Amino acid sequence: MTITVSHAEQVEPVADVEPWRPGQPHAELAADARWWLGSPMSFGLFGRLALDQVAYRPVAAAVDRSGRFRENFADRGIRSYAYAMLLLFGDDRDRQRDTEELKRLHRDVRGAGNGEFADTRYSALDPHLWRWIAVSGINLFYRGYIALHGDLDAEQREVVYRTVRWMHSALELPSGQTTLPRTTTEMMEYYDSVAAEHLADNGFLLYARRSFNALPMPSLLSPKPIRVLMRPLWSAVVPVALRAPRLCAESQAHPRMRELLGCDWTWRDRLEYRLYLTGARLAWRHLPRRLVLDPLVYNRYRYERLRGGYRRMQLDSFAA
Numbered sequence: 268m269t270i271t272v273s274h275a276e277q278v279e280p281v282a283d284v285e286p287w288r289p290g291q292p293h294a295e296l297a298a299d300a301r302w303w304l305g306s307p308m309s310f311g312l313f314g315r316l317a318l319d320q321v322a323y324r325p326v327a328a329a330v331d332r333s334g335r336f337r338e339n340f341a342d343r344g345i346r347s348y349a350y351a352m353l354l355l356f357g358d359d360r361d362r363q364r365d366t367e368e369l370k371r372l373h374r375d376v377r378g379a380g381n382g383e384f385a386d387t388r389y390s391a392l393d394p395h396l397w398r399w400i401a402v403s404g405i406n407l408f409y410r411g412y413i414a415l416h417g418d419l420d421a422e423q424r425e426v427v428y429r430t431v432r433w434m435h436s437a438l439e440l441p442s443g444q445t446t447l448p449r450t451t452t453e454m455m456e457y458y459d460s461v462a463a464e465h466l467a468d469n470g471f472l473l474y475a476r477r478s479f480n481a482l483p484m485p486s487l488l489s490p491k492p493i494r495v496l497m498r499p500l501w502s503a504v505v506p507v508a509l510r511a512p513r514l515c516a517e518s519q520a521h522p523r524m525r526e527l528l529g530c531d532w533t534w535r536d537r538l539e540y541r542l543y544l545t546g547a548r549l550a551w552r553h554l555p556r557r558l559v560l561d562p563l564v565y566n567r568y569r570y571e572r573l574r575g576g577y578r579r580m581q582l583d584s585f586a587a
Contacts, residue, residue, distance in 0.1 A: 268449065275369050282289055284432060284434060285297075286301075286426055286429050286430045287300075287301050287430065289433050291578065292422075292426065293423055293426040294424070296419075296426055296427070297426050297427070297429070297430045300412050300426070300430045300431065300561050301430050301434065301557070302556070302568065303408065303411070303412045303415070303551070304351075304355050304356075304408050304431065304434055304566070305352065305355060305356050305560050305563075305564030305565075305568075306551070306559050306560055306566070307348075307559075307561055308409050308547060308550070308551065308559060309407075309408055310348050310351075310517070310521065311512060312411060312511060312512055312543070312547055313407055313408075313410060313411035313414075313512070313513040313515055313519060314344070314348075314407065314512065314516070314522075315430070315479055315512055315513060315515075315516030315517070316403075316406065316407045316410060316516045316519060316520060317403060317404070317407055317410075318472065318475055318476065318516075318524065318528065319403050319406075319466065319480070319520075319521065319524050320399070320400055320403045320424050321469070321471050321472050322465075322466040322467060322472050322523075322524065322527055323396070323399055323461070323466060324384070324387055324465070324467065324469055325387055325388070325389035325396055325463050325469075326389070326399070326400065326570050327380075327384065327469050327472060327493060328379070328384035328387040328388075328389050328471075329376055329380070329391060329396075330378075330471065330481070331380060331381065331382075331383075331384055331390045331470075331471045332378065332380050332381055332384070333376070334480070335340065335472075336471075337474075339483055339485065339486055340478040340479075340482060340483055341483050341484065341485040342485050342486055342487050343480045344482075345396060345485055346487075350365070350369070351404070351562050352440075352563050352564060353365050353497060353563075354366060354369075354435075354501060355434050355435075355564075356438065356561075356563055356564045356567045357384070357563075362437060363437070364565070365432075366437045366438065370392070370440070373391035373397075374391075376388035376389070376390070376391035376392075377389060377392075381492065381499075382410030382470075383469065383470045383471075384469075384470075384471075392440070392502055394440060394444035394445045395444075397438075397440060398444070398445040398446075398447070399461060399465075401438045401439075401445065401447060402447065402454060402458065404435060404438075405428075405432055405454070406454070406458065407430050407445065408431045409427060409431045409451075409454075410519035411515075411519065411544065412427055412431075413519075414515070414518065414544060414550055415544070415547060415551060416548075417544075417548070424451060425451055426481055428450065428451045432447050432448070432449075440585070451555055454542065457459055458521060459521075459549070462521055462522075462523035462524070463523070466523050466527065467527070467546065468527050471513065472527065476528060479509065479512075480506070480509060480513070481505065481506065482505055482509065484497065484498060485499045485505065485544040492496055492557050498529065510539070511543040514536060514539055514540040514543060515543055515547075517530045517532070518540050518544075529559045556568055
């Protein structure tokens with residue numbers, strides 16, 4: 268699929284209206300950015316950007332204490348991906364129910380860490396931590412799409428950010444202290460302040476960094492006998508397959524995270540990254556949507572296209 272990016276649109280966005288609704292400025296671009304959130308490519312290529320979450324010490328203490336990442340790092344990532352699809356593309360009733368359930372479950376995530384983090388107290392519903400996690404997710408999708416497109420001006424980047432933010436708005440807590448940054452400038456200023464004040468190396472970040480380079484075989488998607496048979500192939504293929512996600516995410520990481528992750532690119536790394544990005548861009552623009560969207564998201568995509576077709580048949584007025 269190819270989208271036409273117009274630099275001449277001057278239509279003012281309407282408050283409280285989806286950025287992709289026809290009539291909004293750059294609505295086609297916003298729609299494309301919206302579907303990007305529902306592509307396994309966005310997680311697969313740029314998911315490593317989420318390491319910034321555990322560079323914030325209380326977050327690292329919480330996830331280390333839970334033990335679920337150490338139980339199976341890949342399974343924890345799959346659960347996060349599955350929940351994101353429900354949050355972003357479920358119907359309104361399901362999204363509301365799942366979001367409230369997410370907040371309820373996080374009430375139990377509080378206390379003090381273990382070992383290295385024994386002196387660190389945390390609460391998942393602490394507005395500062397909750398907001399940081401939400402902005403980290405927004406940043407992941409936003410940076411990935413901007414990298415994929417590559418030729419957007421400031422106005423168009425703002426449309427992309429507004430789209431990604433709109434899709435995550437259900438994550439705001441009632442207190443108002445977790446209001447998501449309204450603009451890209453606000454988001455970048457917030458990220459810079461957190462990076463300067465809070466992001467630092469720690470034992471769990473080091474563990475997560477190693478785990479991303481050698482993911483265990485997930486147990487959620489296949490029975491144990493299959494996993495035993497596939498383990499040699501998995502061990503051989505995964506280190507090679509993870510090369511692209513590492514380079515794509517590092518290319519878009521904040522300077523502070525690049526420092527913490529020890530990024531030291533060579534000219535070969537830069538060339539390799541450009542090849543991966545070009546391949547991803549071609550796939551996103553030209554492959555059928557059914558091949559690049561998550562099944563749940565493709566179901567929503569087809570529904571909205573069919574709904575639009577039926578609506579185009581309707582009258583604008585019943586007057587005689």
